[in-house]
Amino acid sequence: MATETVKITKRKEVRGFALYDWAKSGFETSITAGVFPSWFAILFLSANGLNIEIANLEWDADTVMTLAITFGALIIAILSPSLGIIADRKPIKKKMLRFLTNLGLISVSLIALAPYLPVSTKWSWALVFFVVATCANNLASVFYNSLIPHIGSEDEMNEISNFGFAVGYLGGCVLLIIHLIILMGSNYADWAFSLVMATTGIWWYGFAIFLFWWIPEPELENEMEDVGIIESSKIAFSEVWNTLKEYNNFRTLFLYIFAYFLFIDGINSVQTVGAIYAVVVLGLGTVDLIIVVLALNLFAAPMAMLFSRMADRGTTKGVLQLVLVIGTLVIFLGLTFAPLEPETRDDYDIQFISNDDGSYDVNVRRIVDSVFTLQVEQLVIPLW
Helix, strand or coil, X not given: CHHHHHHHHCCHHHHHHHHHHHHHHHHHHHHHHHHHHHHHHHHHHHHHCCEXXXXXXXXXXXXXXXXXXXHHHHHHHHHHHHHHHHHHHCCCHHHHHHHHHHHHHHHHHHHCCHHHCCHHHHHHHHHHHHHHHHHHHHHHHHHHHCCHHHCCCHHHHHHHHHHHHHHHHHHHHHHHHHHHHHHHHCCCCHHHHHHHHHHHHHHHHHHHHHHHHHCCCCCCCCCCCCCCHHHHHHHHHHHHHHHXXXXXXXXXXXXXXXXXXXXHHHHHHHHHHHHHHHHHCCCCCHHHHHHHHHHHHHXXXXXXXXXXXXXXXXXXXXXXXXXXXXXXXXXXXXXCCCCCCCCCHHHCCEEXXXXXXXXXXXXXXXXXXXXXXXXXXXXXXXXX
């Protein structure tokens, strides 16, 4: 089996496929999980303090980011089925993949401009283009994954997919280490965060280009008629709707699709919402978060290959069930680290006492490790 894997990975098409995972994983580690969540919290708190009032409700940084991610997930859920049909019926897999990769590159480059905007708009600008880049990355996966059947046989799909995952995890680690050096070396300057965003886009496109060079556009047997993108979308939506009406004839398939939707959305939620939760609720700083993401990726790379071997020796379903049980337990354990809301005034570690003359006194009851660092006259957000 090991010899067969080596033969598969030597093929240019398979290496091009894996390098795209290496490319996009830079976005998923540095922006989605490693750097952006803590940076967004800094931008949000600098502009609004702990909360902002929207529609007569108080919203904090993690709530705002969670809602934005949810909005992006809805867009992906609506567009993905139709894009999947188009990907299977029109020879535009590479064209759409290149378009979405370019959209991701442009979006992260625009995020890099946030530090040079007015304080009040930095956080919203960064969040809007973060959502756009996230949608581009997830929608690109529709076309990216549709290439697998065209670069290997059915027996090779597991190996190709897991090889791509392993390479992607390693690629994300390499870029994240580079970004950690940049941030620490600059003492977390604004220009360093901009450079992190911009270089992520360059990394994404720079390695994705090998896929465009080495994998030809797959030939199709049942090609959709040659119409424009709008008409193609209408046909795709129509086919999705007709398929939904056939629910009674394909109950097992529909159950699988629904389960997969919950599964993949759960993974994306943990990856994105979990990062801002770690920053705002658990108090992790940028370096803390990067170290956690690095540890996860370094662990995940060999695990992708290990579980592939386990699936070959046992069953894919059994390995998937094992992973789901482990993942669910870890998520619930992670929630137990959330600090309890103080019930009385004496429970607070830091107290601000307002005086009649407009000044205030600060009482620090004990040394605390928080997302805030108290300095003489002001509350600042640590970057380390």
